[in-house]
Amino acid sequence: METLSSFLIPILNVKMLLLVLLGTFGGIWVGAIPGLSVTMAASLLISFTFSWDIYDAIALICGVYMGGVYGGGITSILLNIPGAPAAIATGFDGYPLTLKGEAPKALGLACSVSFFGGLLGIIVLLCAAPIISRVALQVAPRDYFLLAMMGILLLTSMGSGDTIKGIIAGALGVLLSMVGMDPATGEMRYTFGNVYLMQGISFVPAMIGLFGVTEGLSQARDVTVAAIKQNVDKIIPSLKLLLKYLPLSLRSALIGIWIGALPGTGGDIAALIAYDAAKRTVKKPSAPFGQGAYEGVIAPESANIAAVGGAFIPMLTLGIPGDAVTAIIIGAFIIHGLRPGPLFMVETPNMFGVIVSCLLIANLAKLIIAMCSIKFFTKVIDVPRAILIPIVIILSVIGTYAIQNSLVDVYWMLGFGVLGYFMRLYGFATAPMVLGLILGPILDSNYRRAMQSVNNDPIMFLRDLVTNPISLILVIFIAYMVVSQTPQWRRFMARVRAKARTNNA
Amino acid sequence: MVESDYAANENKKPCRSPGEITFCIFFILVGGFAYYIALSFTSGTWDSPSIFPRLVSALIVVLSIVTIFRTIKNTVKPSFTSMKDIAKFLLPADVAVLLFMLTVYSVVLPIIHFIPASFLFMYIAMVYLQRGRGLLKSAAISGLALACLVAIFRYIFLVILP
16 A cells, blocks of 8 residues: 555656656666766756755656667667667667658657667566566576577577678677776786776777667768658658557567666667667568568667666666666665665555656656657758768767766777778678677676586586576577578478468468 | 768769768778788687687688679769769768867866866767857856766766766
């Protein structure tokens, strides 16, 4: 009863309502600008709201979180420059839709499915948080290693480019992620005694360079190309279209919830896995994946927003952050005298209701604000390349510098931008390289932790992969992902389908 | 994606881009060098820091070699081979100028700091890409864009600009 009444607190409090709306509006813009992240905004808000009531602070942060995750997809769709890692997968089909003049439709679809995905994430948080958190605690380092392997295997099926070149780019990204101090042993790898290399190569400058600067330089090959006329008549998707894609959206959201519930993983991995799952399961996409399929936008956008609800599950039930933003929220609780942990929901039952309510309001606000802003956002496409390219480059510079106030990051970003330009020229996709940079540390550190837990015995390691239920499920998924790419499997499935058609006839 | 603008030859094999094989050789050299350096990392156990660097760099070398063979088998040489044409393909004038400007920008940024360096970069780039037109418009747009960026990053997000 107490929890139920706590749901009404943000709804009946005008100040909290306004803070959620403000946070959502600000979050959309923060998420859209490359280099600005929801994590950065949330950490700033912690100090900003130091003297505020905890409910007001939470309302603002929840709004920024919800808005920011969607916002990252806006620039990914319009400019092929993801505002956040979680939006990389959205651009695979979102940007081709913009090139076809369907940017408003893509944004409208992304916004709508983001609403449904977010809603499912919040409902699961409300109903099944304790159950999911119990399962999430069972996940061992070898399972994180397997999840990262799944992410790496996506490189083989990413977008519509050359598979082998995609793997080379991804492998290069993984290799570059090894630069710096090894977190397990402190050994320096590929640093050559250089103090700047000891810090390692952050994936955010690489992402901004490989998408922002590379896109700018690639477009500079012909600045006279006219802006593609966008069809602004169709923004709000029809009910028929929504119902058609609702099952895919909900399936992808479920993936997002589970991945988000795992501490240390978030919307970026969830979006990728959901994209790959959609690619494998959707038999007749609206267009080939990588060339403007609506399904290629729906799956990652549903997954990355559902991961928000998932990330709150371990935070509220166990006091373990699901991702960087929930880690910051835990900091906010501590600052305000609360004690996150397994008894948090017992000691402060109101907080659960308040957070769920704020997320619901933010989710709805995001839908309304985003739908009303789509026409404005798509105006960016109308800006001539000669004007847009220099602005995008400077935005990339300042966005990169804002991460760590480091000019070295800016130089890395520009270097990656130039490398990405040549990679694109020769048919090497740049997204796998960014993914390699993100997944490399997860792969390396969790593999080694898993090995250490079995005293470096490879037989025990392999045995644990098949005897542990969660690991076994992941191994089966990975085996399926590998086998389904082979010509033998495709021939086998073609025979099965032909036989089924013959039987039906 | 940048498309090659060379037509297929009589045998319907597409032309490869100039420098494509050289680019793959570059990856072989990078992978090979990375593997050589990885040999000096602590090794001997299944959880040593050299496992993944060696694995990944070997993968880069092998797949780059495969890519070279595939490229030679499935494509034909481009119809032109003069250095001038190759340079024009790799770095058209606008891209070359932008890269030069970026290099100068990187050097002057820590000297004259963010606001003047960025304004000059944006203004000169816009005027150049518009072939000398829109002098006042470019100045206004550069100023406005810079003002918005400074307002957001310096005053809202409290980022100390370079």
